[in-house]
Amino acid sequence: MKFSKELSAGYLVNHMARLFERGLAERIRPLGLTPGTFPALLELWEGDGLTQKELVERLDIEQATMANTLARMERDGLVRRQKDEADGRVQRIWLTDHARGLRDAAIEAARSVNAETMASLSAQEQRQLVALMQKIVYDDKASATPTSSE
Amino acid sequence: MKFSKELSAGYLVNHMARLFERGLAERIRPLGLTPGTFPALLELWEGDGLTQKELVERLDIEQATMANTLARMERDGLVRRQKDEADGRVQRIWLTDHARGLRDAAIEAARSVNAETMASLSAQEQRQLVALMQKIVYDDKASATPTSSE
DNA sequence: AGCACTTGCATAGCAAGCTATACAAGATTA
């Protein structure tokens, strides 16, 4: 029974994800950011005051992972967590001015990482790749929310 | 300046890699395996007695990461490390009988994860995706050995 | 032989993912 890593989607996607993450880490390090905070920052830059639960749902990250990421972000002066006065369990997440100020440079960094890491593909191939990945990521999530059971 | 995570290759590839990894973890847990050992196992199943350095080069993993992964694999009875008698610095990695016996089931698990995670794509789209990822992963490595600049 | 340089691996320490579990605040219900 043969199995070639060069043909395995799982193997390739892991390797590819590491390439992107290394590139991003390198580029946002000067900003004092790390890759793990990026998804949360993207959401919060769109509009903060979200709860942890909202972030978890939007990013498909485990709650415990998000709690830790937010703790690091707070430690590093990127967010503040404020108790919701209506519901004492809820912590709403607010960006600091500092985090707000990093937005443009961070997004420019992400753009350039995307461009460089995909430089071996033509523009059309890049669009194809993105479209295929979207199908997997979003269809997969949909099928994880069954209509009948649960 | 807009930036949509749904269109960002870096964001998508990270998300997709987590989907594959979760699927694989679930399926190989009954075998006592974890996803991080998989690349090394694939190489060693092809032929063991490799050095740590050889694994590092073939898998594009940092040396320290590989050292830790191999230590866990040894702890879990998957490999043995034996000093090379020609060169006292080198540790050659040998699979245990137990690890050898896991091969078929593990590869079957990987195959089924690949199939299920990509189930929202047609067979042709799956081939396309793999081809595009190969271009990025292997061209990228090539271009990291520049001929002229940098 | 003795010195510095290189090479192969290990260790420390951190980020970011996961599961399992704890716990306090709300909601429900007998």
Add this chain to the structure above:
DNA sequence: TAATCTTGTATAGCTTGCTATGCAAGTGCT
């Protein structure tokens, strides 16, 4: 109202990635 269930976060402990650093074993030079 009191007991129980649910919900939102936090914490513990693990894996897997990374950088930086240490160190012992080879290699080369003089």
